[in-house]
Amino acid sequence: MLLGFRLLAVVGAMALGVASSAQAKPPTTDAERDVAMESLTWRDGQTLNLPLSGGVLKAPSGYRQLLGKDAATVYEVTNGIDAPVGTEAMIYNGKDGTIVYYQKLGSGYIKIDDWPSIDPDAMLAEIKENTERNNATRKQRGIGAIHVVGWLQPPRLDLGNHSVLWTLDAVEEDGSSLVNSVALVLGRDGYERLVWIGSKDQFSGML
Template structure:
């Protein structure tokens, strides 16, 4: 395994072991705004979505809708209680038609200028070894998590082993994550579309009980990405364009860190709404539903908990 890959693994998992915990901003209700009023201010878009910052577009049709950067920030920070800097660099969010931030997964859209990532070894990448190294690093970081007041986190395995579409240049994988004290494992889906010198990322979090639903959506969303002419993977010019220095296995390791450090991944502050629980490390396990009810006033606490 290359030195470059091991450096990526270290940066991806160890550096995000203990995230800074910021005070959650007021919920819409606390700010004197109803949830319905909050939703009306999000301005969802359908059809073809242009992403100038990524030199790409999303062909969503009517099956999904897109929230731009400002609306995505409102969801991530005001509704889901993430720290304000969690929305930095977010190009938007994608939700399934007919659903919203209160009852569904949302795919966070970001773009990173990584340099060109080679897929020359796509058929021979050893993802089993990648998983073992990620699991080891996760366990080693638990001491720091506990010292900082968080629950231990365990990477149970792949919910979907990394799968690469060589024609579309899309890499998809998912992790099965368990936080001590949480009854349901968290599902963390990563979709990466490779461009000329950068990667468009879609990150989705849900409960493992919704694996089949999110897996289908992840596969579909990966097919909606289209880079502009001149920014496509095939437009890479060897010797002229910058290169990442790693391949698909390195992208998987880096993805673990990107998801966790930025917004909705390994140990983020995201809350899963409705009848599912995600990795609630910022809230004591017994108080998760109470915290959720306090932000959105969702029904009776006992009734909600029994329905989970």
């Protein structure tokens, strides 16, 4: 169901927090992963209160939702690596298989003017390095590697929406296309990180 999707590790360059394991013993086989997924509290098309940011998450019919530890567990089951600190929700589109993760980060009011300048080349190099390093853990847990190709959309500031946006192009071990489109939404109490995950064709269809 969800096992074809992975989330690229984004660590260091953007200082987005260290990992925190939700699974005491991560599954290493498809059978164990299926059991872990079935044990979660899935919600369907509901209006939910996010546990960390206090925001509201609305989803139409056909979208499945997870909150808190359950969202972190899905991240770990499908990625083979620890979920980032602050993972507070996940939405799964049952029609096309795309996923969105929600992560609460930081505290206090963050102005767009406070955001540091971003070096796209250095950021991409660090993402590639961390992704390749995480591939060793994925292999140990029976999950294929991910390789970052480059930017589909380099990092940019969206002043109107007080956000930072970027999109990464990657491939899975079997050659399947993988896209991560990230939005950091700055607010009065830290910021929210949203990561959309799908294929390149699906991403192109949204443009």
